[in-house]
Amino acid sequence: MLFNSIDFALFLPIVFVTYWFVVQKRLKFQNALLVIASYVFYGWWDYRFLSLIIFSSLVDYTIGKQLKKEKIPSKRKLLLWLSIIVNLGLLGFFKYYNFFVDSFVEAFSLFGNKITPNTLNIILPVGISFYTFQTLSYTIDVYKKHLKPTDDIISFLAFVSFFPQLVAGPIERASNLLPQFYRKREFHYSKVVDGCKQILWGFFKKIVIADNCATYANTIFNNSEDYSGSTLLVGAVLFTFQIYGDFSGYSDIAIGTSRLFGFNLKQNFAFPYFSRDIAEFWRRWHISLSTWFRDYLYIPLGGSRGGIWTKVRNTFIIFIVSGFWHGANWTFVVWGGLNALYFIPLLLAKKNRSHLNVVAQNSNLPNFKEFTSMLLTFGLTVITWVFFRAETIGHALSYIKGIFSVSILKIPEVRPTNLLVLIVLFMSVEWIGRKQEYAIETFWLKKTRGLRWAFYMIVIALIFIFSSESQQDFIYFQF
Numbered sequence: 001m002l003f004n005s006i007d008f009a010l011f012l013p014i015v016f017v018t019y020w021f022v023v024q025k026r027l028k029f030q031n032a033l034l035v036i037a038s039y040v041f042y043g044w045w046d047y048r049f050l051s052l053i054i055f056s057s058l059v060d061y062t063i064g065k066q067l068k069k070e071k072i073p074s075k076r077k078l079l080l081w082l083s084i085i086v087n088l089g090l091l092g093f094f095k096y097y098n099f100f101v102d103s104f105v106e107a108f109s110l111f112g113n114k115i116t117p118n119t120l121n122i123i124l125p126v127g128i129s130f131y132t133f134q135t136l137s138y139t140i141d142v143y144k145k146h147l148k149p150t151d152d153i154i155s156f157l158a159f160v161s162f163f164p165q166l167v168a169g170p171i172e173r174a175s176n177l178l179p180q181f182y183r184k185r186e187f188h189y190s191k192v193v194d195g196c197k198q199i200l201w202g203f204f205k206k207i208v209i210a211d212n213c214a215t216y217a218n219t220i221f222n223n224s225e226d227y228s229g230s231t232l233l234v235g236a237v238l239f240t241f242q243i244y245g246d247f248s249g250y251s252d253i254a255i256g257t258s259r260l261f262g263f264n265l266k267q268n269f270a271f272p273y274f275s276r277d278i279a280e281f282w283r284r285w286h287i288s289l290s291t292w293f294r295d296y297l298y299i300p301l302g303g304s305r306g307g308i309w310t311k312v313r314n315t316f317i318i319f320i321v322s323g324f325w326h327g328a329n330w331t332f333v334v335w336g337g338l339n340a341l342y343f344i345p346l347l348l349a350k351k352n353r354s355h356l357n358v359v360a361q362n363s364n365l366p367n368f369k370e371f372t373s374m375l376l377t378f379g380l381t382v383i384t385w386v387f388f389r390a391e392t393i394g395h396a397l398s399y400i401k402g403i404f405s406v407s408i409l410k411i412p413e414v415r416p417t418n419l420l421v422l423i424v425l426f427m428s429v430e431w432i433g434r435k436q437e438y439a440i441e442t443f444w445l446k447k448t449r450g451l452r453w454a455f456y457m458i459v460i461a462l463i464f465i466f467s468s469e470s471q472q473d474f475i476y477f478q479f
Contacts, residue, residue: 001040001041001042001044001045002473002474003202003203003206003250003253003474004203004206004207004472007044011037011040011041012257012260015033015037016260016261018033019033019034019261020187024187027182027183027184027185028154030185031154031155031158031181032154034158034162034163034261035154035157035158035161037163038158038161038162038163038166039054039161041163041166042126042127042161042163042166042167045126046123046125046126049123049125049126052090052094052125052128053125053131053160053161054157056086056087056090056131056132056135056160057135057156057157057160057161059082059083059086059087060083060087060135060136060138060139060156060160061150061153061156061157063079063080063082063083063139064138064139064142064149064150064156065149065151066079067079067080067139067142067143067149068142068148068149076143077143079143080139080140080143083136083139084136084139087132087135087136088132088136090128090132091128091129091132094123094124094125094128095124095128095129095327095328096328098328099328099329126167126477127166127167127168127477129325130165130166130167130168130169130171131160131161131166133171133289133292134159134160134171134172134173134174135160136296137171137173137174137292137296138156138159138174138178140296141173141174141175142174146175147174147175147178150178152181152182155178155181155182156178158181159172159174159177159178159181162177162258162263164253164254164255164257164258164261164263164265165254165255165258165265167477168247168250168251168254168474168476168477169250169251169254169268169286169288169289169476170251170254170255170265170266170267170268170287170288171288171289171292172265172266172288173266173292176265176266177263177265180262180263180264185261185262185263186262187262188262191259191260191262192259192260194256194259194441195255195256195257195258195259195260196256196260197256197438197440197441197456198252198253198255198256198259198437198438198440198441199252199253199256199257199260200256200440200456200459200460201249201252201438201439201440201459202248202249202250202251202252202253202254202256203249203253203463204249204426204459204462204463205244205245205246205248205249205252205426206245206246206249206250206253206472206474207463207466207467208245208422208426208462208463208466208467209241209242209244209245209249209422209423209426210241210242210243210244210245210246210249210472210475211246211467211472212416212419212422212466213238213239213241213242213245213419213423214242214246214472216234216235216238216414216416216419217235217238217239217242217389219235219414220232220234220235220238220414221235221239221389221390221399224395224398224399224402225398225402227402227413227414228402228405228407228408228410228412228413229402229403229404229405229406229407229408229409229410230407230408230409230410230411230412231410231412231413231414232399232402232403233403233408233412234412234414234415234416235414236382236383236385236386236389236399236403237382238416238419239385239386239389240273240378240381240382240385241423242475243385243388243389243475244269244272244273245426246472246474246475246476247269247286247474247475247476248268248269250474250476251268251269252438255267255268255438266287266288267287267437268286268287268288269284269285269286269287270283270284270287271284271430271431271434271439272284272285273374273378273381273427273430274359274374274430274431274434275355275359275374275377276354276355276359276370276373276374276377277346277351277352277354277355277373277377278339278342278343278346278377278380278381279343279346279347279351279352279353279354279355280354280355280356280377281377281381282339282343283356289322289325290322293318293321293322294318297317297318297321298314298317298318301313301314301317301318302314304347308348311344311347311348312344312348315340315343315344315347316337316340316344318340319336319337319339319340319343320333320336320337320340321336322336322339323335323336323337323339324336326388329392330392330393331387331388331390331391331392331393331396332387332388334387334393334396335384335385335387335388338383338384338387339384342380342384358434358435359374359434361435383400386399386400422462422466429443440455440459443455
């Protein structure tokens with residue numbers, strides 16, 4: 001079920017009313033309702049894959065209980081590896097089986113050997129990358145004794161399948177989300193209003209910015225050989241805003257919807273395009289995934305401790321694995337490796353934590369150094385997104401070559417003037433609200449109610465005016 005669908009527009013109010021006004025007095029009933037609603041939400045896409053998420057949940061719930069009983073270190077480690085193998089095995093099969101088979105065939109073809117592969121018509125279950133990492137975090141934290149295993153199976157099933165963030169994150173840690181299912185939740189009007197505002201801003205990002213950028217970006221990327229360098233640059237920049245509006249918009253809707261039900265999810269985006277270097281960008285982009293890899297892969301590998309080789313190796317590992325997590329295509333691996341190349345000089349110079357505060361924290365505008373740093377970081381990011389969007393590495397390289405050709409000086413053949421104005425207005429609001437969790441959290445809060453509602457009505461009107469005729473899936477549904 002898509003957030004931007006009529007189905008969800010009917011589904012959410014029904015669950016909300018039932019949750020707060022029918023089963024409000026019984027916590028177990030509320031949690032059970034969330035499990036049922038989450039399975040309906042997920043099964044709306046393809047009910048057959050409900051068996052996967054239920055199986056994964058039961059495996060980790062059972063292993064968590066066994067870890068509580070088991071005291072022998074070797075047997076505890078065996079239980080941990082059982083969880084890792086089962087979960088990553090399912091993820092690997094559904095997401096990467098055909099990729100590895102095809103890559104194997106291509107490798108042998110280089111030596112003149114022809115192989116007829118046995119590929120399968122495998123459908124990638126929506127959200128499998130997200131809920132796999134979410135349930136794995138539970139087992140790992142229980143194994144490390146950072147978290148007590150739960151005996152409440154309903155709460156655990158709700159934690160794994162919680163519908164607002166089930167299919168595209170944020171990837172929640174059990175230590176943050178699971179305890180919230182144990183506590184009684186009270187209805188607070190202010191939280192509902194706050195949640196609705198974040199949902200509204202998420203829909204604006206998705207429908208007005210991302211979907212309209214997609215229309216032009218798809219045309220340019222799909223016909224890149226027909227356009228000048230200036231037009232290719234326009235396409236790359238539009239995809240840069242498309243993926244931000246699409247994914248951060250989903251996160252805003254997910255976090256806002258969770259707040260409607262009394263839950264607090266972690267912030268997943270913190271205005272990444274205002275970053276002053278790549279290290280800051282990765283502290284602000286897809287925060288739940290970046291911190292997951294940091295805590296469960298980078299630090300166990302040794303992190304930034306040790307010599308130069310260890311630092312470089314660990315950095316490449318975490319970025320390449322992050323790229324591979326996104327999809328079964330070598331373009332994602334190159335995307336991750338390129339980000340590693342950007343990051344390593346900062347790490348070796350010990351400048352990877354130079355910008356921990358908000359840009360222009362004590363002023364309305366950035367100074368010249370901050371502005372140029374943001375512009376350079378944004379430009380480097382645009383280049384990496386070309387690999388993320390391209391179908392093949394060859395396509396990405398030819399696209400970038402086209403950008404940096406003499407034709408970049410031509411007037412672009414595609415000139416989406418109205419959309420560019422909307423992007424400028426959008427980023428202006430984001431800049432004003434950059435110190436908040438989401439841009440309009442306190443936007444015009446000190447103004448009169450009439451002005452605030454006028455702003456909300458304008459946002460709603462823009463959503464309806466610029467809504468695309470064809471419904472666009474969220475990009476990260478494919479991951």
